[in-house]
Amino acid sequence: MKLVLPFVLLLAFGTPAWGQAVDSQGAKQLSDDLSRYIGKKALDSGILKISADGDAYRIAFDFNALIRANPSKDSLTFNLAPFAMLVKPRSDGSWSVSSDLAPNAFVDVEGPHGVRFSVSGSAFSGIYDPGLAVFTSGAGSMAGMQVTSRDPKEPMDLSVGAGTSSLNASKSAGGGVDFAMTQTIADFVETAIVDEGETGLKVPVTMKSPRVSAEITGNGVHTRAFLDLLGFAxxxxxEASLKANQAELKSLLTSALPLWERLQYSYRFDGMSVASPAGNFGLADLSATTGIDGISDNGKIDCRIEATGLTVPQRLLPSWSAALLPTDIELSFGGANLDLDSMLRKAIEAFDLNRDPPLSDEFGETLIADFMANNPKVVLGHSTVKNGNIEVAMEGEMTFPGKKPEARMIVDVAGYDKIVQTLQTAAKSDQQAAQAFSFALAVKGFGKALPDGRLEWVINAKADGSVTVNGAMLKQADPVQDDPLTDPSDATAGDNGGAGAKLQP
Known part of the structure; x- marks a missing residue:
């Protein structure tokens, strides 16, 4: 369903609400309107066929026609019939859309690098608003899906069980569309053969999860602008037409900005196990979230990864390390002060498709300089690594003054004495632990005790190469490098008649 549903969205994306009558003339009008977004070739070659079907229009997809129009050197076998959507005009100008997308379908690409994709019991229904160019509601389901890759080097089998999806959208107060889409699938299983390269070993790895879910949300998405750009494309x-109409392209690109106000994507595995010859790895829960601002003069990107209940095969690690191995991880990172708006607007205004390249290298360098002038930064948000009573927390940021990185990070640890004690005990019989123990003592010496018993390290790395920890100098600034081609003692007017510095051989 994850692969099939976007196809339906794309088809319905361009469906215009031109009228409510359902007849052959209406089917022709709908075909003409859709051709703006899918091209007349798809209709003339029979890939898409639109006809009146009772009180709705049937949009049928013919895969045989698609293969004839796009021949491939690889043999292709498929069973995707029936594949059709019913679109029914509603009194409010929207459309009801429904389809048994793939009741029992497969696509099989033959050959040494072939792949077989199959899905069963997949269906979708929803309401499409042509004014917003988006589905305002929708729901989908499938009975199962399988993907098999026959790559001779790294074959793979993927299967999932029953799944459902839903989506909702509405007009955004600030313009564009707000939407939310969720998807859940059961019984995720992926088996792959990992090629170890020079060793020639083929390592089987199987990953399983009883439940996987995903969610995508968007605010202020310029769906209509995307549709206009698709029509232009x-x-x-x-090439000749594109060059002749690049003024229109520039106008459409500018109108599409900022593309959206905010997009966010997240997924979650409710339990995960990974079986390999080295043993079994496991997680009680794994999730990841990414948020991206639209094109603005002060945008940001946020990423967060959370994992709980980590387990690893004991034979891979020394016994003393079990008490120190992280079981729960929260990692937050991203970027801020990202001025992409100025860059894109200047690039749109300056590019010329009649030149090669459309933008000069010098212009590109100017754009980068302008971007860096806004002081963009890499941000490490509050992140933690835990095991029982031991917790390592950190946060910081990095900027690039003068094109050189400058960073500040704060690290604090609860239970540091337990780390030292564990290493001290293990050091009596393990050389690696002995080395780690010495390092842990040295690090503790730089730490600052906090009222709650934690130890804290404030690390500052300057653009000149110097590094301090809690104010103590850990590394001096890098020496200033003179230009090896010049000798300052020769840069006098008397030495060369005022011609400046001499080049040294």
């Missing part, structure tokens, strides 16, 4: 597929 279809109408200007040849």
């Amino acid at each position: 279809i109408a200007n597929q040849d």
